[in-house]
Amino acid sequence: MNAISGAPGTAATGAGLAANAIARAALRSDRFRLEREADWQRLEAIVAQMEKGRLRRLSDDDLLALPGLYRTVASSLSIARETSLDTATLAYLEVLVQRAWFVVYGPRSSLWDWLRGFLGGGWSAAVRAIWLDVLIALAVMVAGTIVGWLLVAHDPDWYFTLISPEMAGSRVPGASREVLHGSLFGNAGQSGMSVFAAGLFSNNAQVSILAFALGFALGVPTLLLLVQNTAVLGALLWLYSGQGLLLDFVGWLAVHGTTELFAILLAGAAGLHIGRSMAFPGQRPVLQAASEAGRRAAVVMSGVVLMLVVAAMLEGFARQLVDQTFGRLVIGGCMLAIWCAYFFAFRGRGAQVRRA
Amino acid sequence: MKRSAIPRRGTSRDRLLVTPEGIALPITVAGRGSRVGALILDFIVILVMMIVMAVLLNSIAGGVGGIARAIAPDSATAHAVQFLQILWIIAIFLFRNAYFLFFELGPRGATPGKRLAGIRIAARDGGRLTAEMVIARNLLRDVELFLPIIFIMTAGVASGMGWLAAAGWFAIFLLFPLFNRDSLRAGDVIAGSWVVERPRRRLEAALSVGPAAVPRPDGMSGDPQRRDYRFSEAELAVYGEYELQALERVLRDDRGQAMDSVYQTIAHKIGRNDGWNDERAFLEAYYTQLRARLEAGMRMGRRKADKHSGESR
Numbered sequence: 001m002n003a004i005s006g007a008p009g010t011a012a013t014g015a016g017l018a019a020n021a022i023a024r025a026a027l028r029s030d031r032f033r034l035e036r037e038a039d040w041q042r043l044e045a046i047v048a049q050m051e052k053g054r055l056r057r058l059s060d061d062d063l064l065a066l067p068g069l070y071r072t073v074a075s076s077l078s079i080a081r082e083t084s085l086d087t088a089t090l091a092y093l094e095v096l097v098q099r100a101w102f103v104v105y106g107p108r109s110s111l112w113d114w115l116r117g118f119l120g121g122g123w124s125a126a127v128r129a130i131w132l133d134v135l136i137a138l139a140v141m142v143a144g145t146i147v148g149w150l151l152v153a154h155d156p157d158w159y160f161t162l163i164s165p166e167m168a169g170s171r172v173p174g175a176s177r178e179v180l181h182g183s184l185f186g187n188a189g190q191s192g193m194s195v196f197a198a199g200l201f202s203n204n205a206q207v208s209i210l211a212f213a214l215g216f217a218l219g220v221p222t223l224l225l226l227v228q229n230t231a232v233l234g235a236l237l238w239l240y241s242g243q244g245l246l247l248d249f250v251g252w253l254a255v256h257g258t259t260e261l262f263a264i265l266l267a268g269a270a271g272l273h274i275g276r277s278m279a280f281p282g283q284r285p286v287l288q289a290a291s292e293a294g295r296r297a298a299v300v301m302s303g304v305v306l307m308l309v310v311a312a313m314l315e316g317f318a319r320q321l322v323d324q325t326f327g328r329l330v331i332g333g334c335m336l337a338i339w340c341a342y343f344f345a346f347r348g349r350g351a352q353v354r355r356a
Numbered sequence: 357m358k359r360s361a362i363p364r365r366g367t368s369r370d371r372l373l374v375t376p377e378g379i380a381l382p383i384t385v386a387g388r389g390s391r392v393g394a395l396i397l398d399f400i401v402i403l404v405m406m407i408v409m410a411v412l413l414n415s416i417a418g419g420v421g422g423i424a425r426a427i428a429p430d431s432a433t434a435h436a437v438q439f440l441q442i443l444w445i446i447a448i449f450l451f452r453n454a455y456f457l458f459f460e461l462g463p464r465g466a467t468p469g470k471r472l473a474g475i476r477i478a479a480r481d482g483g484r485l486t487a488e489m490v491i492a493r494n495l496l497r498d499v500e501l502f503l504p505i506i507f508i509m510t511a512g513v514a515s516g517m518g519w520l521a522a523a524g525w526f527a528i529f530l531l532f533p534l535f536n537r538d539s540l541r542a543g544d545v546i547a548g549s550w551v552v553e554r555p556r557r558r559l560e561a562a563l564s565v566g567p568a569a570v571p572r573p574d575g576m577s578g579d580p581q582r583r584d585y586r587f588s589e590a591e592l593a594v595y596g597e598y599e600l601q602a603l604e605r606v607l608r609d610d611r612g613q614a615m616d617s618v619y620q621t622i623a624h625k626i627g628r629n630d631g632w633n634d635e636r637a638f639l640e641a642y643y644t645q646l647r648a649r650l651e652a653g654m655r656m657g658r659r660k661a662d663k664h665s666g667e668s669r
Contacts, residue, residue, distance in 0.1 A: 027648050028655075050463050074379050083654055085647050087601050088560040088608070095555040098381050102476065102554075105376070105484040107461050114487045202449045206498070209453070213499035216542050217528065274546060291480070291489075291548025298492035298547070 029084035036076055040096060043069040047099050070100040118302065126299035127343045133269040133276065137226060141265060144227035148234025162228075162235045171236070177243040184245065184252045185323055201312030204260060205305050208267035212274075212301050219275020226268045251325035254332025256315035262339050263307035270297035270304070307339070371538070373482045384553040386475035388539050391551055397469030402451050409447050413440050452502075456494045461487060466554070480538075480550045489547040496543035500529040560608065585641035591626040592642075592649045598662035600650060603643050607636075615639065 046062050046069070049055075077093040084090065127134065151158040156173040163171075171183055207229075214221035233253075240249035274293045281289035314331070322328050369385040417440050459467040465485060466476040477493070479485045533539040538550050606618050619635040622642060631638025650660060 027644065027651065029647070029651050053462065053464060055463065071377065074375070074377050078379060083651060085597055085600055085650055085654070087604050092560070094382060097375075097379065098383060098555055101375050101381065102465060102478060103463060105479070105482075106463050106465055107485050107487055107490060202445050205449065205453075209495055209498055213496045216496065216499075216546065287480075287545060288548075290545050294492040294546030295486065295488040295548065298488045298495060301495055302491055 029080070029086055029089075032079070032084065033086065033089050036072075039069060039072055040076070040093070043073050043100055044096055047096070047103050050103050051099070066100075067104060070097075070104045073097055073100060118299065121347065122299055123303040124343045124346050126296050127266065127303070129296055130269055130273045130300065133273040134265065137265050137268040137272055140223055140226050140268070141230045141261070144230030145234040145237070147227065148231030149238045150234075151231070152235040152238045159235050159239070162232050171239060173239060173242075175239075175243075177245065180240060180243050180245055181248070184248050201308055204263070204308045204311065208264055208304050208308060209301070211264065211267040212271040212297065212304075215271025215274035215297070216278070217275070218279045219272045222268050222271035222275060226264070229264065248325045251328035251332070252319065254336075255319040255322065255328045256311045256332075258332045258336040259307055259314060259339065260311035262336070263304045263311060266300055266307070267304045270300040273297050273300075310335075373478075375482050383478075384555070385538050386473075386551040386553050388533060390473040390475055390553075391533070391539070394467070394469035394473035394475060397472055398455070398467050399469075401468055402455055406448070406451055409444070413444055416440060452498065453494070456497060457490060460490045460494065470551075471554075474554050474556075475551050476554045477549050478552050480544075480548050485549065489549045491547075493541070493543035493547035493549050496541070496546055500532075500542055585631065585638055587626070587642060587645050589649075591628070592646050594625055594663060595622075595646055596660035596662040596665060597650060600643070600646055603639065603646070607639060607643060610636075 042062075042065075046058060046066055049058050049062075073093065074097050077090075077097050080086075080090055080093055148162060152162070152173075159173050171180065207225075211222050211225050214225060237246065237249065240246055274290065274297050277289045277293035278286060284292075314335070318331055319328065322331060369387065371383050371385060372380045373383045374380050417437055456467055459470075460477055464471060464476065465478065470476055477485065477490070479489060529542050532542050538544075540550060544550055603618065603622075606614050615635050619631060619639060622639070623629055623631060653659065
């Protein structure tokens with residue numbers, strides 16, 4: 001308790017009004033308060049500036065002093081709780097410590113710092129951390145594609161159950177080879193492609209956010225969404241293979257599809273990760289398990305949005321510019337290789353970032 | 357409005373949060389009403405921003421649009437209009453997804469609506485609020501709020517199934533905060549965050565350092581009008597911490613009637629009547645000396661909770 005043992009005599013030797021007031025205070029707890037009030041008020045002024053968003057107006061001294069002041073005031077609170085019955089002071093200190101805690105433990109990293117840590121290993125580490133869910137989602141997507149193919153091969157009426165007529169356009173069962181070929185090639189130089197790309201991105205990003213968020217319902221809707229989307233893919237594959245255009249279609253799709261399907265795979269895996277951790281939390285409380293999984297999945301999801309931007313670029317521009325199957329396959333294959341290398345081979349400073 | 361210095365504890369929304377330094381802080385979970393209010397305010401802000409954006413883009417596009425129709429579609433003006441379209445699509449996406457992210461990642465941890473409602477987000481475990489938490493809680497917002505509308509739109513307004521699905525959705529997500537103690541949204545569950553009230557309290561002057569409260573060492577009052585009150589150990593021993601707090605509240609509120617009745621009670625209890633017509637000075641002196649006595653006891657490890665309890669060790 002040496003913090004409150006400052007004797008009145010020693011305090012009074014200091015010149016000035018404050019020292020005088022301290023000396024005159026009858027109660028030890030009041031002397032304690034008067035001796036520290038300046039620190040408290042300085043912290044309050046700093047915190048108030050930060051709460052108003054005026055970070056620039058703070059001097060470097062103040063910013064550097066903030067953590068130290070926070071700890072000083074926090075220890076003042078601990079001492080005051082044991083030695084003072086001045087309710088006003090206690091209430092003020094509690095509120096001040098809480099406000100400073102918000103600031104000191106607030107989201108400190110700037111967006112730029114966060115992005116650097118994120119790209120420099122945080123993202124790939126998060127993807128590796130949910131590897132099991134990625135495998136499950138991959139299996140579900142493959143199964144969905146096969147189911148889509150088999151359903152349509154068994155009964156072509158299924159085609160229109162899976163794909164709405166507006167979306168199908170000219171790509172209907174029984175369409176001639178020329179029509180289908182035309183839908184894959186010859187769109188180069190068409191204007192308005194950039195708008196198309198932006199629209200695609202917005203739509204795909206919303207779908208993948210949906211796949212992620214549905215994980216909250218124990219992951220079941222996520223799986224259904226994955227199956228439904230890949231069944232459409234299976235049906236289209238069946239349609240084009242019927243006219244011997246399977247490879248061309250794969251090339252057409254691969255330009256952006258390797259990136260886009262990968263992104264949807266990760267979004268589904270992220271949703272599944274949350275659903276799985278809520279359904280089977282193990283030894284941890286459900287809330288804790290959910291929030292741990294949620295934070296990991298949020299990192300993956302930020303990356304998914306980024307991948308979808310890339311996919312939309314490829315779909316809007318690269319696919320129209322490269323009008324032959326081989327070139328398209330090369331682009332798609334390269335993108336897939338890059339993503340795989342980044343996620344599973346690139347270690348970066350991932351471990352550090354995740355701990356920070 | 358002047359807020360009382362004495363916090364009124366004991367509502368069902370009060371929690372204890374332990375900071376990484378090991379200090380327990382009382383914290384108040386934000387009420388559901390203020391959260392709905394904050395959300396509505398944010399939607400109004402978003403809507404206004406979207407309208408401003410639409411008017412702005414339209415006026416630009418309208419200027420060049422007339423010319424664009426007259427000339428070839430592949431000209432520079434057509435590209436300009438295309439660019440505006442892209443801007444619009446991206447802006448809508450950002451308004452929908454990045455608005456909440458941007459504001460909650462700042463040092464204030466609150467969107468403009470939340471700030472007006474006096475609430476903010478914080479980490480539930482007392483640790484740092486990380487960017488991942490903010491991202492996670494906001495990714496789910498979209499699904500919680502907008503998906504039922506999409507259900508109904510895709511299924512058609514007349515579709516019973518569409519309404520049923522939307523109603524089920526509302527029951528799970530929108531009403532989720534009603535069914536847990538901390539009124540957590542689904543996004544809060546995933547992120548490990550919660551929404552709490554943003555406190556604000558000024559440091560009030562200490563009552564016991566005013567001129568009236570400090571007895572002069574020589575027993576004489578500096579002000580000849582003032583009388584000096586001294587209370588004996590027995591007179592101080594009747595009350596405990598609870599009564600001290602009540603007395604502090606009365607002194608701070610400074611209302612004549614309350615002061616009178618408290619004076620009557622205390623004077624009667626300790627059998628003194630020399631503070632007549634000088635109640636405030638009498639009570640301030642009693643407050644200071646009672647606090648000195650109780651705090652001295654605290655330092656020795658003795659506490660007296662209220663007048664009914666004996667001094668505990």
